[in-house]
Structures are given as C-alpha cells and as structure tokens.
Amino acid sequence: MDTIKAALTSFIVSQCLPGEAEENLPGDLDLNENGILDSMALLALVRFVEKEFHIEVDEHDIDGNFGTVNALAAYVAKKSQ
Template sequence: MSRIRDFIEEQFLIEFDETFPESSDLFKEGVMDSFGYIQLIRFLEKEYGIKFSEKEMTGGVMVSLTQIEAAVAEKVSQRGTASA
C-alpha cells in the first residue's frame, strides 16, 4: 500500500507525518479536490486491477489515506475471491 501513499504525496505535494496523519480528511484539509479524486481513482484502478462503482466513489468513504488503503485492500480481496 506504500504505492498509494507515494502517489498521494507526489501528486498532491504533501507529506504524511505526525502533523498530518494518514487519517486526515484530504478534502477538508484542502489537499484534494474532485479532479484530484478522479485522478486517484484512475491510478488505483490501473495499479491494482480493480474497478470502483459510482456509488463507491461518491459515498464519501475514501477521504483519508487510511480509508483509501482499506477500500483498495477490500476490492483486491474481493477480486481474489471472485477469481478463485
């Protein structure tokens, strides 16, 4: 999941640390807007071979690095279960 962290830090010019924890809301902190969110979703789908539904993208669940990583891990595990 470090690829997700690296992408967010490079794309949005931030650094996660004790003053900006991984649980920070990227929208409320002004780090990411809707255009950046779409870029992130495209990266995640390409990088991990997963697909997010419109409902998943607009549900407001993936606003922090912690939530994004959890959502990707869930999608990847579902993909593995579906192909097994």
C-alpha cells in the same frame, strides 16, 4: 495493507503535495476537508487506484472510501480479495 497505504500516500503526495515529505500525510487526515483532493485530483486518484490495484471503482463507493488514506487502503484491500 502497509504496501497499499505506501503506494496511495506516495501518489497523493507526488500529485497533490509536491515537495512535501510522505511522512507529513497522516493516514487519518481528511483529504477533502484539508483541501488536498479537489475534483481533478480525485479523478486522478480513482484512475491510479484502478490501474495500480487492478480493481474497478464504483462511483457510489467514492464518497465513503476516498476521504482518508486509511479508508482508501481498507477499500482497496477489500476490493482486491
């Protein structure tokens, strides 16, 4: 799961926090409440997850699983099984 977290963190930092160090994005930080993910960034993240991990993200899965890097990594790991 560390590989999944690293890929997700790298993508989020490069797309939403350019110039920030990946270490500055804790896995339990709420991405929505802290203004990191807006609707366009969320859409890009969903597309990245689908392409990078070869899974299909169901629309109803977004709310509960795309809030933090840790939650998203667990979701991806579960869907990838």
